[in-house]
Amino acid sequence: MNQRPANAGDHSALETLPTQYAPAEVEGPLYERWIERGYFEADAKSEKPAYTIVIPPPNVTGSLHLGHAFQHTLMDALTRRKRMQGYESLWLPGMDHAGIATQNKVEQQLAEEGKSRHDLGREAFVERVWQWKEEYGGKILGQMRRLGDGVDWSRERFTMDEGLSRAVQTIFKKLFDDGLIYRAERIINWCPRCLTALSDIEVEHEDRDGELVSIRYGEGDESIVVATTRAETMLGDTAVAVHPEDERYRHLVGKLIKLPLTDRHIPVVADEHVDPEFGTGAVKVTPAHDPNDFEIGQRHNLPAITVMDERGIITVPGPFEGLDRFEARDAVVGALRGQGRIVAEKRPYVHAVGHCSRCKTVVEPRLSMQWWVKVEPLAKAAGDAVRDGRVKIHPEEMSGRYFQWVDNMRDWCISRQLWWGHRIPVWYGPDGEIVCVGPDEQPPSGEGWRQDEDVLDTWFSSGLWPFSTLGWPERTPDLEKFYPTDVLLTGHDIIFFWVARMMMFGLYAMDGQVPFHTIALTGLVRDERGKKMSKSFGNVVDPLDWMDKYGSDAVRFTLANGANPGKDVPIGEDWVQGSRNFTNKIWNATRFALMNGATVAGELPVDELSAVDRWILSRLNSVVTEVDGHYDNYEFARLSDALFHFAWDEVFDWYVELSKSTLAEGGRPAEVTRRVLGEVLDVTLRLLHPVVPFVTEALWTTLTGGESVVVAAWPKDSGFRDAAAEQEISLLQQVVTEVRRFRADQGLKPGQKVAARLELAGTPLVAHEAALRLLAKLQPEGDSFHATATLPVAGATVALDLSGAIDVAAERKRLSKDLAAAEKELAQAEAKLGNEAFVAKAAPQAVEKIRGRLATAQADIARLTAQLEALPQG
Known part of the structure; x- marks a missing residue:
């Protein structure tokens, strides 16, 4: 039904899987293997369609915080999926020189030595900043590896490397020559501390x-x-x-x-x-x-x-x-x-x-002589690109904030009185001359000529990021292949800082080509109470601590599972623990399947599938389509939720359990079950891989014998559906669930078996009696069987002998309470439908809804009355 490795089926590697999943032992070696094999390196000569995301460049001063981990998880998921779908997928990494922030760091370091930047002089101070950058900068890049970021490290860029500096000088010169950069004395915002x-x-x-x-x-x-x-x-x-x-x-x-x-x-x-x-x-x-x-x-x-x-x-x-x-x-x-x-x-x-x-x-x-960008024509183009649909904003309701900014943008002050940054490429002559110098031009020389002392705003260079990182101003193979980029995924809080800047510069420098087709805006990560994370609040979390404790996959899944477009993301350690339990469940279920001979070798024997097999394969294909739809709408929370419930509830808790009796019986039915179990796990692991890459890699390669799930094919919906099987297994689930609920209400131990008579005639459940008894812990009725409770559910009846094992008074009280609620619901529905004015004036859908409530209440009353009557007297 889905593409699989040609060498599938060698399960001797099961011995390499520990009985318990230990992320610390698995994640590091797997990531290094991915890098060594070059899985994340994109080929500009490839004939595959391109898919490109450039990373929002973290500050060189930074370290990984939950906000980074959140956005990186989503970008990694997008690029991993597209790579599996056959795209030449590029996720380009890099860092921002962060002018003010970095200069402040080094000045603080100098202050501890009793010095200031003026003691060193400009050239020596800038050299000192470069030394600091090499020693302390880029800490976040190593932390990205811990998270599993599938970035192309061979293309890593820095906003002050030689190529990007050339891009900055080129666009400054172009804007200056076009009259869009000018120098004027105006009121500016001045920081008396940063000067x-x-x-x-x-x-x-x-x-x-x-x-x-x-x-x-x-x-x-x-x-x-x-x-x-x-x-x-x-x-x-x-x-x-x-x-x-x-x-x-x-x-x-x-x-x-x-x-x-x-x-x-x-x-x-x-x-x-x-x-x-x-x-x-x-x-x-x-x-x-x-x-x-x-x-x-x-x-x-x-x-x-x-x-x-x-x-x-x-x-x-x-x-x-x-x-x-x-x-x-x-x-x-x-x-x-x-x-x-x-x-x-x-x-x-x-x-x-x-x-x-x-x-x-x-x-x-403060009134000051500064350099400015005339933004009106640039901002108009940035607004038009969204209005005419060339760029989509997700979620769409965020478009208003974008328009509010670009439609009312004032001229941008781009000069900064710093020493660390791109120095403004303008020279002043002894007689008042002003000369702007491009990257291939020689600056004027001679007595009295001097370069402007200021540097450019950090956002000036980061505004060029989508195309400068691909080699602009040269028309490089990378630029031809990977521009425009596909998705900009970033927080809604920097629409103004960064998104609008990239739109303006991209359209201007690239002859009207947009820098990205989609702007996917995320919210901000908050604590479990929805409070902003702040050192002053004492609620800041180092994601590395959680990765050490629970594994990177658990942190990633928790973040993705909270990612609703544009909405803030609350996160707490309890949720990460829950995600760790999920990764353990994936591990244990796959080990069970491998120990029982699950295989992906050979075609699915479609003509020999049981109802249980047809049910899980039908559900599997539905989930493939559902997940694809959520990815296309950047609804990470929904796709994570769909995968969680399908994997845990349907595959692990139902199909695996239902398969146990078949596997134990052996023979041809067991062979078919092994093949179906292998198919389901193969596809499920591939679906999960973009969000939880490490555990799925370890398990998928063992299950299939394939090279790596990173380069495996993304699952496709084969079109297989079986509504009848889904309905049949749904009835089985209803009965088992009701019996389990009843057992829990009575305080029975999970493993305690109870004698039961099953009346299944006339229902599809006849074929599933063995499974029903296995899952609900029901043993056959004996000669001394006496029904003390009866559960009518899904057209079947389960009579239970709970002699000595049930709290009759408690059960009678519970059933009576439920019966009273059902009778109240019935009375309300009958009153509504007995009101001729309501029936005449209400919408047909409303009347039909009340009739449905009436029928449900009647069924509940019949069921609850029968259960009460079956209870022992006294």
Whole structure:
């Protein structure tokens, strides 16, 4: 029914399988074997269709956390499945140089030595960072091997390696020549700790308690009140703005008023940006320290006065000079209070405060000369690619967040005042010349020429990742074969940071070709209570600890089983233990099959299949189709759940158990069962492999004698279905389940056998009496048999002799409670159907549903009444 290895059937290797699964002994050697055999290395010359995923490059400073393990598990599953389906599957690994984060690490190291980067100088400092990268960087790459990542290590890239640096210089030059990169003085987000500009998306806004003070500017009738949370910036005010239609201040527009604590007078200007309904309807204007004020300043030709240096220290001559910005805030308010100019104070005043995403320092808006990308045409193209269907977003409801970002994107500040990173390829001449240099061009030389000191934002180079890693700007065989990539799988939290950047740059650099066909967005991993994982909460988990304890497969299965598209993923150790139990179950069931001669050799004897065989093969094919559908919709939780319940419930708990009696009897039926058991396990292990690669590799190669499940064929639905067999075995399952439930209610021991009379005539269960007795622990009735309980179920009747083994009072109480509930349900259904108005007005489906409830209640009452009547009296 499915393709299998030609050399299948050699089971002498069973001796190599320990009686218990020990992940630590299996996983490492298997992974090294995969690497040695080159299974993950993609061939650009292959005629197979390509399937490509580029890894979201982890920071060189990073180590494997659960978020990485989560996304890597899903990407690995996708690429492993496609490889098995016959694709030339490439999962390309690499790392990001992580400008600010890495520079901070090395600066901290230097600080411990009593030094700063300025003590070393730029060249020596950059060399020191490279040394750090070689010694400490890329720790995560080794951890990826532990997880089983099937990446092509021969193509590993780094955002500052020679090829990617060439790509950065090439696209900068192209954007510059096309007028899409420019230099301008504007308000930027400035980190006084990292001493660099930040883009909007590198600023995290948090609600903090502050103080809102209302200050009176001017005197008497020509005074005006403004409110601010940043009183220290008033030292740089160059105007007060009001709305042009605000009657309260019309008499002041165009006049000068005295700026408190200074010797300056500033104008009152009318600007439509001001909201007359907010506060006093008047705002202070500090063009050098607020982005909105900067725009007002541009419209009214106002000067921009910088009042603090790069470290947030006040530079205005006078009593506040030399104070830190927060010290100055208190001092300014105190001085204003002393002059009687504080009209009102509100404390605490909760407002959003921007923090550097790297060091958590409060960000300072600052007027600065920086390099910018003009994003409007790039962002429009990125939006159009999703709107016209060239790129699909999963889940689709996440598209709104994407559009909200790209449709409202502001020009991107790409220069950073760091030393670690791609240095901006622009030279300045002695007479004001500006020259942008491409990768094959010589920079200008001679006295007075100097290169720009800044480096590019980390996201500038990572935005090129889908094509720079494949060799762009050269048209390499890799680029021709593997671009566009197929899927970008990443967290919804970096749509803004990374996804939009790649869309913009990919469409621009690759002549309108999208960088990927699908954006599959995941949620974030949280603890079992749904709480964000944080060191401050004490709930951060090192996935390596769980891998050591339970095995990598158990961690992977737990993560995949929680992966609903776009939804956050709660995870707890108990769940990993449950997944470990699942891998053990796979191991033990396959060992049982091997010990009993299960084989994949030869064709399936379709004409000799029992109903049980036809049932499991029918279910197997249905599951193949179901799993394929879930993969195509990136529904990892559903496909994992489907595989778990099929493998554990149907294969291991039912088919394996049902096969035991047949195997024990021997003969031709046993041979057929061995072949079916081999077929089912072969396909099930291949279906499971992308999510749990290690245990399935060890078992599949032993079962089939095949080279490796990594390169085995992905199962296909043969079309075999047998509804009658499925119905027949469903009846058997119902009876066994009901008997087991009854036994558990009565507190009978699992292995305790009970005498029973089975009335199966007229049902398909006649042929399954032996199996029913085996699974339900029912022994034949003897001469002294006396039925003390009767269970009518699925058209059959099971009469049980529980003399001395049953708590009659407890069973009567349970049945009476269930009977009362069924009678209540019957009364409600009869009342509904007896209401002529309801039947006349309700939808036909609703009426039919009530009739179904009525029939079910009647059947339950009959069954429960019979069971009560069969109980011993007294």
